Amino acid sequence: xxxxxxxxxxxxxxxxxxxxxxxxxxxxxxxxxxxxxxxxxxxxxxxxxxxxxxxxxxxxxxxxxxxxxxxxxxxxxxxxxxxxxxxxxxxxxxxxxxxxxxxxxxxxxxxxxxxxxxxxxxxxxxxxxxxxxxxxxxxxxxxxxxxxxxxxxxxxxxxxxxxxxxxxxxxxxxxxxxxxxxxxxxxxxxxxxxxxxxxxxxxxxxxxxxxxxxxxxxxxxxxxxxxxxxxxxxxxxxxxxxxxxxxxxxxxxxxxxxxxxxxxxxxxxxxxxxxxxxxxxxxxxxxxxx
Amino acid sequence: xxxxxxxxxxxxxxxxxxxxxxxxxxxxxxxxxxxxxxxxxxxxxxxxxxxxxxxxxxxxxxxxxxxxxxxxxxxxxxxxxxxxxxxxxxxxxxxxxxxxxxxxxxxxxxxxxxxxxxxxxxxxxxxxxxxxxxxxxxxxxxxxxxxxxxxxxxxxxxxxxxxxxxxxxxxxxxxxxxxxxxxxxxxxxxxxxxxxxxxxxxxxxxxxxxxxxxxxxxxxxxxxxxxxxxxxxxxxxxxxxxxxxxxxxxxxxxxxxxxxxxxxxxxxxxxxxxxxxxxxxxxxxxxxxxxxxxxxxxxxxxxxxxxxxxxxxxxxxxxxxxxxxxxxxxxxxxxxxxxxxxxxxxxxxxxxxxxxxxxxxxxxxx
Amino acid sequence: xxxxxxxxxxxxxxxxxxxxxxxxxxxxxxxxxxxxxxxxxxxxxxxxxxxxxxxxxxxxxxxxxxxxxxxxxxxxxxxxxxxxxxxxxxxxxxxxxxxxxxxxxxxxxxxxxxxxxxxxxxxxxxxxxxxxxxxxxxxxxxxxxxxxxxxxxxxxxxxxxxxxxxxxxxxxxxxxxxxxxxxxxxxxxxxxx
Numbered sequence: 001x002x003x004x005x006x007x008x009x010x011x012x013x014x015x016x017x018x019x020x021x022x023x024x025x026x027x028x029x030x031x032x033x034x035x036x037x038x039x040x041x042x043x044x045x046x047x048x049x050x051x052x053x054x055x056x057x058x059x060x061x062x063x064x065x066x067x068x069x070x071x072x073x074x075x076x077x078x079x080x081x082x083x084x085x086x087x088x089x090x091x092x093x094x095x096x097x098x099x100x101x102x103x104x105x106x107x108x109x110x111x112x113x114x115x116x117x118x119x120x121x122x123x124x125x126x127x128x129x130x131x132x133x134x135x136x137x138x139x140x141x142x143x144x145x146x147x148x149x150x151x152x153x154x155x156x157x158x159x160x161x162x163x164x165x166x167x168x169x170x171x172x173x174x175x176x177x178x179x180x181x182x183x184x185x186x187x188x189x190x191x192x193x194x195x196x197x198x199x200x201x202x203x204x205x206x207x208x209x210x211x212x213x214x215x216x217x218x219x220x221x222x223x224x225x226x227x228x229x230x231x232x233x234x235x236x237x238x239x240x241x242x243x244x245x246x247x248x249x250x251x252x253x254x255x256x257x258x259x260x261x262x263x264x265x266x267x268x269x270x271x272x273x274x275x276x277x278x279x280x281x282x283x284x285x286x287x288x289x290x
Numbered sequence: 291x292x293x294x295x296x297x298x299x300x301x302x303x304x305x306x307x308x309x310x311x312x313x314x315x316x317x318x319x320x321x322x323x324x325x326x327x328x329x330x331x332x333x334x335x336x337x338x339x340x341x342x343x344x345x346x347x348x349x350x351x352x353x354x355x356x357x358x359x360x361x362x363x364x365x366x367x368x369x370x371x372x373x374x375x376x377x378x379x380x381x382x383x384x385x386x387x388x389x390x391x392x393x394x395x396x397x398x399x400x401x402x403x404x405x406x407x408x409x410x411x412x413x414x415x416x417x418x419x420x421x422x423x424x425x426x427x428x429x430x431x432x433x434x435x436x437x438x439x440x441x442x443x444x445x446x447x448x449x450x451x452x453x454x455x456x457x458x459x460x461x462x463x464x465x466x467x468x469x470x471x472x473x474x475x476x477x478x479x480x481x482x483x484x485x486x487x488x489x490x491x492x493x494x495x496x497x498x499x500x501x502x503x504x505x506x507x508x509x510x511x512x513x514x515x516x517x518x519x520x521x522x523x524x525x526x527x528x529x530x531x532x533x534x535x536x537x538x539x540x541x542x543x544x545x546x547x548x549x550x551x552x553x554x555x556x557x558x559x560x561x562x563x564x565x566x567x568x569x570x571x572x573x574x575x576x577x578x579x580x581x582x583x584x585x586x587x588x589x590x591x592x593x594x595x596x597x598x599x600x601x602x603x604x605x606x607x608x609x610x611x612x613x614x615x616x617x618x619x620x621x622x623x624x625x626x627x628x629x630x631x632x633x634x635x636x637x638x639x640x641x642x643x644x645x646x647x648x649x650x651x652x653x654x655x656x
Numbered sequence: 657x658x659x660x661x662x663x664x665x666x667x668x669x670x671x672x673x674x675x676x677x678x679x680x681x682x683x684x685x686x687x688x689x690x691x692x693x694x695x696x697x698x699x700x701x702x703x704x705x706x707x708x709x710x711x712x713x714x715x716x717x718x719x720x721x722x723x724x725x726x727x728x729x730x731x732x733x734x735x736x737x738x739x740x741x742x743x744x745x746x747x748x749x750x751x752x753x754x755x756x757x758x759x760x761x762x763x764x765x766x767x768x769x770x771x772x773x774x775x776x777x778x779x780x781x782x783x784x785x786x787x788x789x790x791x792x793x794x795x796x797x798x799x800x801x802x803x804x805x806x807x808x809x810x811x812x813x814x815x816x817x818x819x820x821x822x823x824x825x826x827x828x829x830x831x832x833x834x835x836x837x838x839x840x841x842x843x844x845x846x847x848x849x
Contacts, residue, residue: 006418008666017712020673021746024710025771027680028827028840030794034771042417058677060670070400080414087416117678126504135505145767163558177794177842179823199797201681216681216795216842254402257442259450264400 009056009089015039019057019212023203026214031176032144033127033211041207048081048106049207051123055104058119058203059085064092066100071108071249071266078106095269107170109191111248111270114200116217122185124206127213129173129183149181152224160229169234175222176215190233190249195221238263243274313358327351336540336569337361341610342368343470343489344375345539345568362491366611373470380466382524382533386517386543386566387443390436393518396444398547404441409518410570436519444515445545445562454547454560476602483585483605484578488566490608492574498598499580507596509583510549511563518542518570542567544575548583561590661708661733662692672709676829679838684791684800686783686835696726698751703779703831704729710775711736711747718745718762718774720752748776754806759814759826770823773841777829780804783837789815790847791839799846802837804830815845 007013015037022036041049059065065085069078073095081104082093094100097112106123114120126132130140133151143151152173159167172189176182184192185204195202195215202215215221225231236250241262248270250263265271314321328335328351338350342365350368357363393409396402408414448454458480467482474482487495502509520540524533546563563583565575584598585605597603607613662668668690675687691701692708698721699707711717711734718739719726727738739745742761750756756778765773780786786805789812792798818825818841825841 008670013665013669014712016669016673017710018714020677021710021715022771023677024680024775024827025773027677027795028842029770029823030842032770032823035769047413058670058674060674061667072400076408076414080416084416116682131505132508141768201677214681218797219794251400254399254447257403257447257450266400 006088008061009059009085010042011039011053011056015053016057019053022212023054023057023214026203026212027201027216029180030215030219031180031182031213033206033213035210036212038207038210043080043084045208046125047077048104048123050205050209050212051104051106051121051207052081052084052205053207054121054203054205054212055085055102056089058121059089059091059102061089061091063101064094064099066094066097066103066269067105068103068108068110068267068269069106070251071110072268074268096273097269107186107188108249108266109187109194111265111267112273113194114198116199118200120198120200120202122187122202122204124183124185124204124211125208126171127183127185127204127206127209127211129171129181144180147179149175152181156224156226160226166225166229166231172231173224175224177220178222181224182213182215182221188234188249189223189231190235192221192223192231193233197221236263240265240271240274243271243278245271245274313356322355324348324351324355327354333570334359334361334364336567336571337492337574338364338368339569340567340571340574341365341489341491342372344368344372362610362614366614369611377468377471379525379528380468381536382526383460384521384523384539384541386521386541387446388440389517389519389521389541389543390438390538391441391517391519392436394437394441394515395513396515397513398444398515402444402447404437404439407437411572441517443517443545445547448514448547448560452559455562457562474605476605477588478601478605480582480586480589483601484564484566484582486605486608487578487581490578491610491613492571492577494608494610494613495577495581496573498584498604499577501596502580502584502598507584507587507599508549509546509563509580511580511583512547513576514545514547514562516542516544516572516575518572540569542569542571542575544572544579546576546579546583561586660694662705665708668692668705669709672705675836676706676709676838679829679836680827680840681795682800683793683795683838683840683843684789684802686832686837688834689831689836691834696723696729698723698726699729699749700779700831700833702834702836703749703751703777706777706829706831706836707736707747707749708733713737715746716744718742718748720748720750720755720757742774745774748774750776750778753778753780753804754808756808756811759818762826764818764821764824764826767824770825773824773826775827775829777831778804778807780806780830780832783830783832783835788848789845791843792846793843795840796843801848802830802839804832804837812845812848815839819844 018037022034026034038050038053041052043049067078067082069075072078085091086093097110100118102119102121103110104121128140130143130151133155134140143149156166170188171183171186172192174182174184174192174195184195197218199217201217204213223231236252238250239246240248240250242264245265248265248267251266252261252263254261328347331354334354335347335350338353338361339345342350353364353367357367391407393411394404394407396406445454449456467479467485469482469485520538522538523536525536526533544565548561548563550558550560561583563579565578565582567575581598581604585601587594587599594600672689675689679685679687689702689705692705695701695704707730713735715736716739717730717736730736730738742748742757743763748762762774762776765771782805784803786803786807788801788803791800791802822841827841828839830837830839
């Protein structure tokens with residue numbers, strides 16, 4: 001038996017070249033899903049293999065990597081992916097959004113506004129925004145080619161007719177620079193406005209579905225809506241119980257089996273930074289249980 | 291030689307000898323013990339028990355060894371044995387809320403009463419082949435004791451707020467469906483569907499569950515909770531009149547929380563999909579929960595369009611012992627039928643060459 | 657004898673790629689390229705580094721200087737097939753920018769697969785000393801100026817026509833001796849040329 005040896009950042013150089021070429025095309029055609037020959041990765045499909053391949057292809061020894069899952073650096077999958085790159089690339093890692101050069105994320109965009117020179121890498125399960133309206137790739141590819149998004153508008157309109165509102169709360173579709181309708185990955189729609197005119201480069205990797213797409217910096221990203229039913233952000237109507245933030249996306253935490261619950265920032269770095277700079281680090285705002 | 295007009299018996303006998311010899315492999319290598327299989331190929335044993343529908347680790351280990359590691363063959367062995375066992379009745383429903391928990395995770399809440407317990411899982415391992423790992427003595431893990439206090443199920447927490455449909459109330463008078471005693475009929479009730487799925491092939495259910503995630507009958511699933519641990523099995527013997535404990539078994543339970551359904555008369559609320567397996571069969575439990583929810587399309591007034599929603603399609607093809615039997619039966623001789631077909635094709639061809647019309651050919655084919 | 661390529665292939669390819677990626681993400685802005693020793697005489701060390709970073713046997717190359725020295729170097733170091741028809745190329749290297757072939761002779765991709773298109777790498781003497789082109793579009797905050805020279809006359813009209821094909825189109829990389837700037841198909845020339 002031959003003991004396997006692995007390259008810097010796991011992927012071999014030929015694979016990286018292939019992915020790098022796809023990334024360049026993705027940036028040149030904002031919002032278009034570039035097919036790529038996704039590899040088997042040492043973690044299961046659906047656990048970030050697309051994001052990991054993108055990160056592995058751009059990462060260099062001078063990068064500082066941050067990995068979040070659900071906004072948090074300490075969720076198990078974030079820890080696992082961070083360790084993977086520590087082990088295979090030896091890169092420096094951080095939990096501070098502002099110190100990172102590359103941020104790999106699942107389901108969130110950090111609260112702290114991103115800066116020029118940063119790259120945000122999204123893990124994407126289903127890259128095709130039309131997939132749940134039309135399961136066949138041949139059909140959806142044609143729709144993108146013709147910029148025929150009537151099916152999506154019809155779906156959103158039916159939502160309004162049935163529920164009185166657009167009933168999509170995450171993976172809320174966007175239009176990129178007036179051309180491609182794009183799936184933002186399953187981020188809560190609260191994060192959609194952060195994609196618009198963002199200073200950082202946003203890359204999206206879908207491993208199982210073998211697609212890479214991108215939003216260059218300072219690109220118009222518009223959440224689909226109707227004039228009489230404009231897009232609305234959503235967050236729980238509460239403050240973070242740890243830092244008091246009233247502008248961050250909140251996780252609901254169940255505290256007992258008698259209906260007790262509290263809300264805390266989903267972005268742990270944002271929450272910790274706020275607590276570190278607050279006068280009373282663990283101050284609990286009035287009206288919330290201690 | 292495969293074709294032998296006479297001497298088939300001798301051929302079969304020799305094939306069996308060859309098989310036994312191949313199964314054993316090089317006699318210079320020590321034979322696998324049942325304890326080794328049960329202790330070190332635990333997940334294979336768990337799968338064979340689940341789909342074989344018998345909770346018996348030693349028997350499953352034996353079947354795996356005899357089947358040369360072919361798990362469907364091992365499941366087949368267990369099923370065949372199970373068919374010979376007397377049926378005393380149905381146990382009381384196991385109370386997974388009172389489980390002694392070794393693993394419990396929820397993807398829907400960051401934290402919840404009882405906490406997230408990662409337990410023994412491949413989930414966050416890096417799939418790097420480590421040739422030395424097999425020999426090294428494992429480090430002692432930090433916590434090995436199961437949590438014995440009852441831990442509320444996530445679905446119960448949501449049910450308290452009426453945000454999810456209730457578990458169906460138990461009907462003590464209703465008979466417990468059993469498709470090993472009553473042949474499957476359609477439409478099938480949920481108890482029989484769940485039994486079918488629990489015995490169903492992991493790969494088949496996995497593919498069906500996956501198809502729903504890709505848009506063929508989407509159900510917007512969240513893994514509300516997955517728990518692994520030990521539960522008590524009790525049995526009410528008619529003559530005793532009270533529940534007698536039979537022992538503890540390991541089970542994996544998955545409760546999927548799915549897209550809300552609402553109507554003019556009912557406010558929107560989340561719905562459920564359920565999966566339960568013997569041992570630690572997490573992939574199976576999750577796939578089962580996805581497919582269970584899909585098969586409730588009819589009950590919840592959803593359009594039945596996708597394969598995973600089609601009860602007849604799913605339940606009729608989930609059983610790998612049935613499936614492997616029928617697929618592999620094509621190896622059996624079909625000389626008689628084939629000869630008949632051969633004759634027909636020859637006749638059609640000669641008609642064709644004489645210039646008969648396609649319609650006439652179609653008629654001849656019927 | 658064929659000179660060595662990257663001294664450290666993994667890290668040099670990575671840093672070169674990051675410059676190309678940053679350039680593509682911020683059209684018009686120059687990013688530095690370290691370059692590679694021993695490049696053929698008609699290629700800048702920076703152009704050669706880009707070739708080593710992006711080319712392999714899955715990326716057919718068209719080059720306007722098919723001299724043996726160049727072809728042997730490309731084949732030895734990248735295994736890229738060298739094609740004679742510009743429209744067959746995934747990448748094109750143009751060493752004589754004044755004679756840049758019409759963009760229409762390269763592959764702009766299809767509406768179904770706009771990514772199957774040619775990226776044209778144009779060697780120029782300067783990225784900042786020519787007549788300024790004012791650019792707008794994705795990747796650009798407000799306006800960005802790029803002033804490559806020399807360039808063929810009428811390039812602006814060609815770029816307008818290229819932009820009109822979007823999402824089909826040609827992506828351009830302008831390379832000077834030490835820097836790269838990109839002009840992807842998504843960008844509009846709003847002034848100049």
